[in-house]
Amino acid sequence: MAPLRIRAILIIQKGLAMADAKIDISLTGVLDADGKVVGVMPEFAREPAELLRLYRALVLTRTFDTKAIALQRTGRLGTYASSLGQEAISVGVAAAMQPSDVFVPSFREHGAQLWRGVTLKELFLYWGGDERGNDFAGPREDFPNCVPVGSHVPHAVGVALAFRLRGEKRAAVCVFGDGATSKGDVAEALNMAGVWKAPAVFVINNNAWAISVPREKQSAAATLAQKAIAAGIPGEQVDGNDVIAVRAVTERALARARQGLGPTLIEAVTYRLCDHTTSDDASRYRDDAEVSRHWPAEPVVRLRNYLTHSDLWDKDKEEALLQECGRAVEQAADDYLTTPPQPPSAIFDHIYAEAPAELVEQREAAIAQAQGGE
Amino acid sequence: MTELSLVQAVNTALKRAMSEDMHVLVLGEDIGIEGGVFRATEGLLQLYGDQRVLDTPLAEASIAGVSIGLAVQGFRPVAEIQFAGFAYACIDQMLNHASRLRARTRGRLTCPMVLRAPAGGGIKAPEHHSESPEAMFTHIPGLKVVMPSSPARAYGLLLSAIRDPDPVVFLEPTRLYRAVREDVSDDGADMPLDQCFTLRSGRDVTIVAWGAMINEALEAADQLAAENIEAEVIDVATLKPLDSAAILGSVGRTGRLVIVHEAPMTCGYGAEIAARVAGGAITSLLAPIERVTGYDTMMPYPRTEAHYMPGVGGILAAVRRTMAFT
Numbered sequence: 104m105a106p107l108r109i110r111a112i113l114i115i116q117k118g119l120a121m122a123d124a125k126i127d128i129s130l131t132g133v134l135d136a137d138g139k140v141v142g143v144m145p146e147f148a149r150e151p152a153e154l155l156r157l158y159r160a161l162v163l164t165r166t167f168d169t170k171a172i173a174l175q176r177t178g179r180l181g182t183y184a185s186s187l188g189q190e191a192i193s194v195g196v197a198a199a200m201q202p203s204d205v206f207v208p209s210f211r212e213h214g215a216q217l218w219r220g221v222t223l224k225e226l227f228l229y230w231g232g233d234e235r236g237n238d239f240a241g242p243r244e245d246f247p248n249c250v251p252v253g254s255h256v257p258h259a260v261g262v263a264l265a266f267r268l269r270g271e272k273r274a275a276v277c278v279f280g281d282g283a284t285s286k287g288d289v290a291e292a293l294n295m296a297g298v299w300k301a302p303a304v305f306v307i308n309n310n311a312w313a314i315s316v317p318r319e320k321q322s323a324a325a326t327l328a329q330k331a332i333a334a335g336i337p338g339e340q341v342d343g344n345d346v347i348a349v350r351a352v353t354e355r356a357l358a359r360a361r362q363g364l365g366p367t368l369i370e371a372v373t374y375r376l377c378d379h380t381t382s383d384d385a386s387r388y389r390d391d392a393e394v395s396r397h398w399p400a401e402p403v404v405r406l407r408n409y410l411t412h413s414d415l416w417d418k419d420k421e422e423a424l425l426q427e428c429g430r431a432v433e434q435a436a437d438d439y440l441t442t443p444p445q446p447p448s449a450i451f452d453h454i455y456a457e458a459p460a461e462l463v464e465q466r467e468a469a470i471a472q473a474q475g476g477e
Numbered sequence: 478m479t480e481l482s483l484v485q486a487v488n489t490a491l492k493r494a495m496s497e498d499m500h501v502l503v504l505g506e507d508i509g510i511e512g513g514v515f516r517a518t519e520g521l522l523q524l525y526g527d528q529r530v531l532d533t534p535l536a537e538a539s540i541a542g543v544s545i546g547l548a549v550q551g552f553r554p555v556a557e558i559q560f561a562g563f564a565y566a567c568i569d570q571m572l573n574h575a576s577r578l579r580a581r582t583r584g585r586l587t588c589p590m591v592l593r594a595p596a597g598g599g600i601k602a603p604e605h606h607s608e609s610p611e612a613m614f615t616h617i618p619g620l621k622v623v624m625p626s627s628p629a630r631a632y633g634l635l636l637s638a639i640r641d642p643d644p645v646v647f648l649e650p651t652r653l654y655r656a657v658r659e660d661v662s663d664d665g666a667d668m669p670l671d672q673c674f675t676l677r678s679g680r681d682v683t684i685v686a687w688g689a690m691i692n693e694a695l696e697a698a699d700q701l702a703a704e705n706i707e708a709e710v711i712d713v714a715t716l717k718p719l720d721s722a723a724i725l726g727s728v729g730r731t732g733r734l735v736i737v738h739e740a741p742m743t744c745g746y747g748a749e750i751a752a753r754v755a756g757g758a759i760t761s762l763l764a765p766i767e768r769v770t771g772y773d774t775m776m777p778y779p780r781t782e783a784h785y786m787p788g789v790g791g792i793l794a795a796v797r798r799t800m801a802f803t
Binding site: 238239254452 | 502528531533534536538539541542543544545546547548549550551552554569570573574578579580581582583584585586587618619621641642643671718719721722
């Protein structure tokens with residue numbers, strides 16, 4: 104995707120109460136698909152160490168992704184939602200956040216979770232079907248993945264409202280997909296966040312497909328970012344395959360939130376190079392040729408090209424990084440695979456702070472049954 | 478002691494909870510300057526300000542959803558849904574999130590929130606304003622469900638619900654909001670969320686009910702006493718978790734059970750109670766369990782509402798059937 108700036112201005116005239124409403128959606132990009140600088144390089148990107156950190160996070164996310172799919176295909180992991188091609192959104196958003204912010208993800212933001220300190224083992228545990236994968240040792244206040252699409256967006260508003268009410272300079276960051284923008288929950292949440300000037304940043308991972316439904320069948324709106332306008336909040340697009348641009352626009356939005364200027368909706372435009380999940384077969388509804396057309400714009404090679412052009416990267420460094428990420432992922436996978444499942448009693452743990460009598464009885468029965476009793 | 482109606486008791490409990498704990502917030506539609514459509518939140522805005530009394534946009538699902546975010550962050554939100562018929566929009570949030578966060582995160586994130594809503598019919602309200610959805614919520618693991626039937630119990634149970642570490646759905650019988658007044662001591666004392674209230678003792682038959690139907694149950698018990706039938710009346714105000722022991726104990730003594738609720742019969746909460754008694758006290762039963770409930774119809778419009786509502790006559794007939802059974 105070539106970086107460009109789209110500006111459409113629509114004047115809406117409302118009978119008696121004359122009001123001009125402008126639809127003004129900008130699209131930010133810094134690197135083009137070949138890694139050439141075509142936009143304004145943000146401050147952080149002048150620091151080579153920061154760029155290398157972003158690149159490492161992209162590679163680690165993809166290494167994890169590859170291993171997760173391999174484990175699923177060999178019956179050692181549950182259904183898994185790949186983030187192939189969308190890593191720059193995850194990494195860019197998380198890199199813009201402060202550790203004290205709260206992340207409220209959907210289910211494809213492994214890169215953000217890793218950046219924020221969720222461990223590879225925790226991710227494997229979660230996707231392997233173990234609740235302990237949500238008991239993050241690192242970001243204790245971050246939300247776990249949300250599977251019912253879009254239903255987590257109001258939670259981010261509540262979290263952000265909590266920050267505002269306590270006068271804290273923190274923000275909630277919520278990621279959801281293009282499909283989620285069709286849900287009432289999302290419209291409600293954006294609206295409430297706008298009314299309350301909640302310090303929240305909403306990021307749409309627009310990967311062009313909601314399982315089998317393409318973007319153009321999801322909404323007649325020209326952009327998804329313009330859904331912000333109805334909520335009275337700023338909305339903008341960013342090249343979602345450009346980790347520098349994603350981080351830059353998210354940082355701007357977070358700065359606004361911390362200044363008390365309210366929420367922002369960011370539509371990060373990317374492409375789902377993978378199936379929806381390991382249970383999906385996208386060839387049923389999508390041409391391989393379309394997927395091939397999008398590969399040249401993918402985010403990892405783009406940043407690598409820029410780093411190479413800038414003499415910050417070479418084949419040896421690449422090889423060393425791949426090995427390092429590979430080792431970390433293999434070790435975490437081993438740790439996951441050798442972690443015994445929770446005991447049968449665990450399904451009764453944490454249903455309530457204190458188990459009521461009926462649950463205590465059921466727990467005892469389940470333990471007895473697991474031990475071969477009656 | 479002050480004589481309070483049920484809705485005033487709710488208001489008093491909210492004030493008490495908000496005075497005691499800065500983390501308690503109330504939010505909902507028209508709860509601020511309007512004081513709520515039933516005035517349950519009257520005066521709160523003036524006392525606690527618009528940072529703790531939040532008028533929300535008209536969006537029930539997100540009232541529940543935002544409450545979840547607030548609760549996870551350490552607040553104790555008390556959300557008002559204007560009528561229980563509009564709380565169906567909150568079920569996704571309560572079922573998929575509020576009730577599960579603790580278990581999904583192995584206790585890392587918790588959700589101490591209360592979802593309040595007026596429930597039940599008999600007030601000649603427009604359609605969707607007279608629903609009895611308690612069984613929709615009692616079926617959800619991780620939730621607690623409460624439906625008080627007197628001002629004093631509304632006060633004590635609401636305080637417990639607000640102080641509880643888990644999400645509570647608190648259904649207030651609209652028909653009782655202003656029907657009776659009772660001395661309520663605003664002493665901050667709460668009531669356990671897992672115990673039935675035995676409102677009248679009797680040896681012959683156990684009548685269990687909750688919410689507004691408690692009035693019909695007590696009235697029936699009075700009339701039965703004149704026939705020398707002594708009914709024990711149990712208020713199952715804390716529907717979930719269910720105090721099975723109290724009901725099994727009572728049926729163990731009386732041998733007869735009549736369950737009364739306003740919600741439709743099929744899969745109503747009475748079915749759960751009947752199943753527990755069949756499982757735990759079958760040898761004590763001297764007669765089949767009777768259910769006096771709403772019909773399996775939609776809640777009719779006001780002009781025919783009275784035909785739907787279970788009444789004293791139906792309870793009397795059911796009790797007499799159990800007494801006559803041989």
